[in-house]
Amino acid sequence: MINTAHRIEFFPEKCVGCQLCYKACFVDVIRWDPEAKKPVFKYVSDCEHCFCCQAVCRKDAIRVIPDYSSEHLLQSFERYA
Amino acid sequence: MSFEKKSLNCDILVAGGGIGGLSFAVSIKERMPETDVLVIEKQTAGYSGKANKGGGVLQYFDPEKVQPIDFLKLHVKEIGCYLGDQDMMLRYVAMNKEMIDKLSEWGVSIPRDENGRYRVMPTGPMTAMIRADLDITVQVRRRAEKLGVRFMDKTALSDLLTDGGRIAGAAAFSIIDGTFYVIQAKAVVLATGSQNYRIGSMWSSGRGDGIAAAYRAGAEMRNAEFGNFAQLAKVKSHHEVVFGENNMYNAQGEFITRNFRKTRETDISSTAIREWYVQMKSGKGPIHLEFGEGHPGPGASALQDRLRDQSYGQRFREFNESSAAEVDTDLEVCPLFIGEQSPVCVGHDMQTTVAGLYAIGDCSYCGSGAPGAVPAPPGRNRGSGILNAVFAALVCAESIADSGLSDGAKVDMAQAEACRERLFAPLERNEGTSAKEVIALVQKAMAPVEQSVFMSKDRMELAMQYIKKARELSGKMKAEDLHDLLSCHEAEAMVLSAEMHFFASDIRKESRGWFLREDYPDMDNENWLKWIIVKNVNGEMTYTTRDIPIEKWPVRP
Numbered sequence: 191m192i193n194t195a196h197r198i199e200f201f202p203e204k205c206v207g208c209q210l211c212y213k214a215c216f217v218d219v220i221r222w223d224p225e226a227k228k229p230v231f232k233y234v235s236d237c238e239h240c241f242c243c244q245a246v247c248r249k250d251a252i253r254v255i256p257d258y259s260s261e262h263l264l265q266s267f268e269r270y271a
Numbered sequence: 272m273s274f275e276k277k278s279l280n281c282d283i284l285v286a287g288g289g290i291g292g293l294s295f296a297v298s299i300k301e302r303m304p305e306t307d308v309l310v311i312e313k314q315t316a317g318y319s320g321k322a323n324k325g326g327g328v329l330q331y332f333d334p335e336k337v338q339p340i341d342f343l344k345l346h347v348k349e350i351g352c353y354l355g356d357q358d359m360m361l362r363y364v365a366m367n368k369e370m371i372d373k374l375s376e377w378g379v380s381i382p383r384d385e386n387g388r389y390r391v392m393p394t395g396p397m398t399a400m401i402r403a404d405l406d407i408t409v410q411v412r413r414r415a416e417k418l419g420v421r422f423m424d425k426t427a428l429s430d431l432l433t434d435g436g437r438i439a440g441a442a443a444f445s446i447i448d449g450t451f452y453v454i455q456a457k458a459v460v461l462a463t464g465s466q467n468y469r470i471g472s473m474w475s476s477g478r479g480d481g482i483a484a485a486y487r488a489g490a491e492m493r494n495a496e497f498g499n500f501a502q503l504a505k506v507k508s509h510h511e512v513v514f515g516e517n518n519m520y521n522a523q524g525e526f527i528t529r530n531f532r533k534t535r536e537t538d539i540s541s542t543a544i545r546e547w548y549v550q551m552k553s554g555k556g557p558i559h560l561e562f563g564e565g566h567p568g569p570g571a572s573a574l575q576d577r578l579r580d581q582s583y584g585q586r587f588r589e590f591n592e593s594s595a596a597e598v599d600t601d602l603e604v605c606p607l608f609i610g611e612q613s614p615v616c617v618g619h620d621m622q623t624t625v626a627g628l629y630a631i632g633d634c635s636y637c638g639s640g641a642p643g644a645v646p647a648p649p650g651r652n653r654g655s656g657i658l659n660a661v662f663a664a665l666v667c668a669e670s671i672a673d674s675g676l677s678d679g680a681k682v683d684m685a686q687a688e689a690c691r692e693r694l695f696a697p698l699e700r701n702e703g704t705s706a707k708e709v710i711a712l713v714q715k716a717m718a719p720v721e722q723s724v725f726m727s728k729d730r731m732e733l734a735m736q737y738i739k740k741a742r743e744l745s746g747k748m749k750a751e752d753l754h755d756l757l758s759c760h761e762a763e764a765m766v767l768s769a770e771m772h773f774f775a776s777d778i779r780k781e782s783r784g785w786f787l788r789e790d791y792p793d794m795d796n797e798n799w800l801k802w803i804i805v806k807n808v809n810g811e812m813t814y815t816t817r818d819i820p821i822e823k824w825p826v827r828p
Contacts, residue, residue, distance in 0.1 A: 244590055
C-alpha cells in the first residue's frame with residue numbers, strides 16, 4: 191500500500207523502551223530515538239495496518255487505527271457494468 | 272549529501288533475514304562452523320519477511336501414507352501442469368520430516384501430542400499441516416546468533432559486485448545513517464523474497480530489490496510470467512478469505528463457483544479470479560460469499576480455529592480480525608493482487624547463472640523450476656511457503672559445503688563506485704518524480720486482474736503503457752531522505768519485475784496452470800513445454816526458451 195491514512199496512537203508513559211515495535215515494523219514506519227529511548231512514528235503514510243507493533247508490545251503502549259478506505263486494491267470496478 | 276564509505280569482508284554474505292536467509296545461515300554454520308557468515312537485512316532480521324505474518328502452518332506428508340512419487344503425480348498434473356522440475360519436487364517431499372525436525376531443533380515452537388509426535392491436521396487425501404507459531408523467524412535468528420552468525424540490520428542490498436562473471440561481493444547501504452558498504456564475499460546468498468508490488472498488506476515486504484540486483488548482475492530469470500498470484504479479499508477491509516473461492520455467488524444469487532470448479536481443489540486457482548472478472552464484466556456483480564447451512568465448504572474457518580492456541584501469533588490475529596470486523600458489514604469480495612514473482616534462475620545446487628551467487632526462498636521459487644506453472648508459495652500448495660524456504664536453504668548449504676568456497680574474485684572498486692553514484696542519485700536531484708508516483712503506475716499495470724492474471728494481448732498492451740511511463744520516470748526520481756531513497760530503490764525493482772512479467776507473458780502463447788490468456792485459452796504441450804528465460808544483455812531485456820526435459824521424468828502429459 192502507498193499513501194495510507196492509518197493512525198497510530200502511542201502512550202509514552204506505558205513504554206519501557208524495549209525496541210520491539212521498532213524491530214517488528216517491516217516497512218520502516220517506526221524509527222528509534224536513542225536519547226528518549228522511545229519509538230518515533232515517522233513514516234505513517236507507509237503503514238500497512240499489519241498490527242505487528244501493537245502485537246509485540248506487552249505494555250499496550252501502541253494502538254493502530256486502520257483507515258481501510260485509504261487502501262486501494264486497484265481492481266477496476268469502474269470499467270465493469 | 273555525503274555519507275561514510277566502509278569496506279567489509281566475510282566468507283558468505285546473506286542478503287535477507289527472513290526464514291530463508293536465517294535457515295541458510297544456521298545450516299551453513301552447522302556444516303562449516305569456522306565460516307564467517309554475515310546477514311544483512313534492510314529492516315530487522317527475525318521480524319522481516321513473510322513467515323511471521325502468514326498462516327503459521329507447515330505442510331506435512333505422513334511417510335507411512337504418502338510416497339513422494341504419489342504427491343509428485345498430483346502436483347505435476349493439477350498444479351505444476353508439466354512445467355515443474357520433478358527431481359526437485361521429489362526431493363522437497365522426501366525432505367519433509369528432516370525440515371520440520373530441523374526447525375524444532377532450532378527452537379521453533381511446534382505442538383506435539385502426549386506421545387511426543389507432531390500434532391497433525393489432515394487437509395486432504397495426501398496432505399496435512401502442522402502448526403508453527405509466528406515467532407518462528409525470531410527463534411531461528413536466536414539460533415543463528417548462538418552459532419556466531421553476524422547481523423547488520425537496517426542495511427539494504429544495493430547491488431551485486433562481480434569479477435569476470437563471478438560474484439565478488441555486494442554493495443549495501445544503511446537506511447539509518449546512509450553509510451555505503453562495499454562487502455567482499457566468497458559467496459553471496461540472495462534471500463530477499465519475491466516481488467509483491469506493495470499492494471497486499473501482509474505481503475508488502477516482497478519488493479523485488481534482490482531480484483533486480485541479480486538481473487542487473489546478468490543472472491538469468493526463469494518463469495517470470497508466473498508472478499501474478501491473487502486471492503479473494505473482502506472489499507471493505509481487504510482481509511483475505513482463504514478458500515473463499517469455494518463459496519462465490521453473484522448478485523443474482525447464482526452459485527458461480529460451479530462455473531469453474533466441479534470438484535474440490537487443493538487451493539485457489541486463477542480460474543476463480545477469471546470468474547470474478549467475467550461476472551463483473553457481464554453486469555452480474557458484485558460478488559459475495561455465503562457460508563453456513565446449504566452452502567458448500569466451511570472455508571478456512573476450521574483451520575483458523577485450530578491456530579488460536581499460538582501464544583505469539585494470537586494477539587496479531589485478534590487485532591487484525593477485530594479491526595476488520597468493525598467495517599465488514601457484508602461478504603462482498605474482489606481479487607487482491609499479490610504477485611509473488613520469484614524468477615531468479617537457479618540449478619539443483621541453488622546457484623544462479625552467476626558463479627558464487629545463490630538464491631533461495633521466495634526469491635527463486637519459480638526460478639528453481641521446481642513448482643512449474645504456479646506462482647510462489649502458497650502456490651496452490653498451502654503450507655509450502657515456509658518449508659520451500661527451509662528446503663532451498665538446506666540444499667544451498669549442502670551444496671556450498673560440498674563444493675567449498677572459492678576465493679579468487681576481487682571487488683572492483685570502480686564498479687562499486689558506479690553503484691554508489693547510481694544508488695544515491697535520487698538524493699542529489701533538486702527536483703524529480705517521487706518514488707510513490709512510479710509505484711502507483713506499476714500498481715495500475717499489475718493490480719487489475721484482467722491485465723495481469725486473466726490476460727490478453729490488448730489488455731497487456733494497456734498495462735505496458737503504464738510500465739513504459741513508470742520506466743521513463745524512474746530515471747528521474749528524487750528522494751527526500753534515506754527512507755525515501757529506499758523507496759526509490761524498490762520502485763526501480765518494481766518497474767523491472769512488471770516489465771519482465773509482461774515481456775514473458777506476451778511470449779507464452781498458451782494457458783497453463785495458473786497462467787491464463789483469453790486469446791490463447793488452451794494448454795499447448797506441442798509448442799510450449801518450455802521455460803522462458805529472461806536475461807539482461809547490455810541493458811536490453813532478451814529471452815530464450817529452454818525445452819522441459821520431460822522425457823527423463825516419471826510424470827508426462
